[in-house]
Amino acid sequence: MSKRKQPARAKPAPEPTTAQPRTPQPMPAEPAPAERPQSTAPDRTAYDPTTPDPTTPDPMTDEPTTPAEVDYDDHDLLGQADWVIGGEAARKARQQGLYAGYVLFLGALVYGLPIVQAVFRTSDASSLGDQLSSPEAIALLVASVAALLGAVVFAGRFRGPVVPPMPWIDLVLPVPLDRALALRRWWRYAAVGGLFIGALSGLTIGAGLAFAHLAGPVTIIVTTAVGTALGVLATRLWLWSQVRSWPGPDRGLSLLWRVPDALRELHAESLRAHSANTSTMAGSALTGNLRTARLALTRPIRHGRSARLRPGRPFGVLVRRDVLGLRRTPGAFLSGLGLTALGGAIVTWAFTQPAAPSIAATIGLLPLYLGFGAWAEGLRLQADNVGTPSLLGTSELTEAGAHVTVPTALTVLVLGGWVGVAAAIGSLPASAPLSLWLVLVLVVAGNVLAAFRGSPTFMLRPQMVIAWYAVPAFTVVLLGSLVAVLTKAGSYTWLSVVSWLVYAVLAWAVSKVRRLTYLHRA
Template sequence: MSERPVAGAGAHAFGDELGGEMGSDSERLDDALYVVHGSRGSGGLGRLLYAVYLVAIFAGIYGFTLWRGVLVSSDPEFIDTMVRSGWGLGAIAVVVAGLVGLAWRLGSVRGPVVPPLPFIDQVVAGPLDRAIVLRERLALTLLGGGSIGLLLGAIFAGGVVGSGVGGVGTVAAGAAAGLATGLASALAWFAGQAGTRPRALVDVRHGLATGLRGLRLEELRRHAIRSTHAGGAVLAGDLRAVRLDVAAPVTRARGRRLRAAGRYPTIMRRDLLGLRRTPFQVVTGACLTIGGSALAAVSLTQAGAPVIVAGLAAVALYFGFGALAEGVRLVADNAGTTPLIGLGFRAEAAAHLVVPVTAFLALATPITALLGSRLGGQPWVVAGAVVVLAGLLCAATLLAAFRGAPPEASFVPEFGPIAMTYWYARPLTLAAVSGGLLINRVAHAGPNVGAVLVGGAGSALVLIGVGFYLARKLELGHRI
């Protein structure tokens, strides 16, 4: 064979740490990579550097500016109280734990070490040591997680320093914390794919190599096929196909059967049975609702709280409510089919809102009322705001479920991705803006808080009407 650059030479050091045999397996892998990619190599490092570059540009320009503006425009006394009381550090710890847990869960759906299908069948399935064959992708995952975490941590701390708090040490501490978070998230992502605990991978020499060797061909193929299907569905705007592809198989409560009890009670029983069969979805919805309720209680009672806290509370509540409202999305997915129990399309959608609304009120009302009263707020005001928020979340969920097909502009190459992103993010934006404004205005309304709540309730009813209008439009669109 003629002389050529060695495509895999950059990963040899990482292979040594993984404990793999570096003899003939590495040389044969280099030959295979040369056949597949040529002398330029796989290009994985170049793609990673470009992704890090984009993160640095957007986070440095927009993220830093927005974060610094939030801190500068916030009440210094409120921020000082949050820092001294430990609430700020506690919130950061919860966010970090949530990111690591989400990364671990994501790994079971689509892991970081997923070569293309031809590479899996022709190279990974061969006699080479799997830890050597897959080491480059794992190395890039760890490098990307650490780099992006380092950048975001430094930018986050830089915004704090830019607002007049702290100094160079704050930036160094933020960068170190971001690096640790990024590496932990990357390890958790791979641990989710390997089916092991993240702490088992801390031993770089043996843990990572064992995890790579434990990846089965069937799982790698399944992840690769799922990634291809999901990517095509996203480009086509088919959200139903994405949900069906990434949904975890139902393995719990399979022996339970749905019992008839009238049309509307049967719908509610069906939703409860569905939640019982997907406990992770219930836990996710409950955790997001509890966290969002705590943030909402702080914003509802503290006039000095930054507006972004109210927006984050509304976003968390939106995703928590959505995790419990799978039935509404299933109604939209079945648009155009014959109703099986005699309920109209919109009536069935309304019936599927009963369980998530009840669960949301049962979780959010006591948390916001108790925490709000401890922070000096009036329990009836906080409880009333939660009820109005439930209406706004119902509206956002309906708008998300019945949004229909993406606009034609989404398939124009010049600005299609932007149009697709805007189309997908409209319900989330509505929930963040309307819910965040409601929470913020209640905190500043004073004696006019009743009028603010009534106005918010009226807006929620109008938006719910828009959601049912879209449901009707989607229903008629499937008729011949």
């Protein structure tokens, strides 16, 4: 309840009474009243308010009225504002959230649980159980969870969990209401969503382990509880990162368990920036223009500002330019390192360990592909400025080759490190290096395809845009999974056929570079 001051009502005039006849009494002569100075105030018009000023005296009682405190219900005021701004769509938001949870649950039941079972059933149960309970596997699991939480903190700087619409920020937040109450609805959406996704993920993994006879039914309860706790922690870290995106007095880790205080620390300008980022990313995704989203989310350069690009031959200058770019954006370097290390570990384990399931390579290819892409910012910048004459006099293929040199070298170092670890702790099959080479070529070709995909030439519908985005990643995952299955089966004849398909994808990527360049120059 909020207390606000409201003018008190004027006292009613006394009721008229009937005059009684009295005997006239002689009255002393009264002095003549002094003349009042003529008022300079303008006459009252029809546009003047009818409510009297609470500080002016009442003409009936000649007593000034005092403001009175009246209680207002903040929930009622917020409900009225929600109806005026959101209308009927705001009331249906809860139903839409329940429907999205229902669809997600069906997806986990129909697709998630069979995939998890396939991961654990395609290999020997005892050997796989020993490997999953090894210290290396536990350390990899902890590193994966830490990388996931770090990604949540990184995303909270640009788009947090509490992002109300712009009219709500402009019209409701300036009102003297409790900000935690005004923003509570959006936080509840994010909190319930994080809890539900974490619990559903833990339930799916635990059920897969139980149905594959690698653990007992108690594992389902344990994994569900752990997933729920991780979902809650990730959501609160997301909110904490959003609070830290704007300077404020209270930005400590104690906000993780003081959610109302964290909501009160959210500044209106920060909420406007996050709302604008949301609109920019949604518009860029629907129109197929990722360059706009990258430019909107770019942070000012604060590292390596004193470093300068040394002159040299064109190819070497382009390579050093990419190295300098990674030095100035340590976030991109660290995110690429984490994703590549995670994906490289899973892929190397799938190719070097006989007990590893073949589908493990499918799971590891996606983070490996994304990690390479985090290091290939120079390649995307070339695609953004395609068609312009090169200042260094290089051709488009030479420039693209220079831009993939640094990420390829870093990926080779990561994969080579994991191969060395696999050789140190066990046997190394002769087919593993060849298969990893094909995976590396496939990852390079996929990132070149993604950078030079151009703009969509079809009618922009969400499903078609998503499919258009997923073509490079889907190609990498599909062919990489075939390489893993054929390597595990020892079918080297078919593996040679798939290797030609891999090199055909690389040739397709090279043709995309040439085609997009010539189209822009024409």
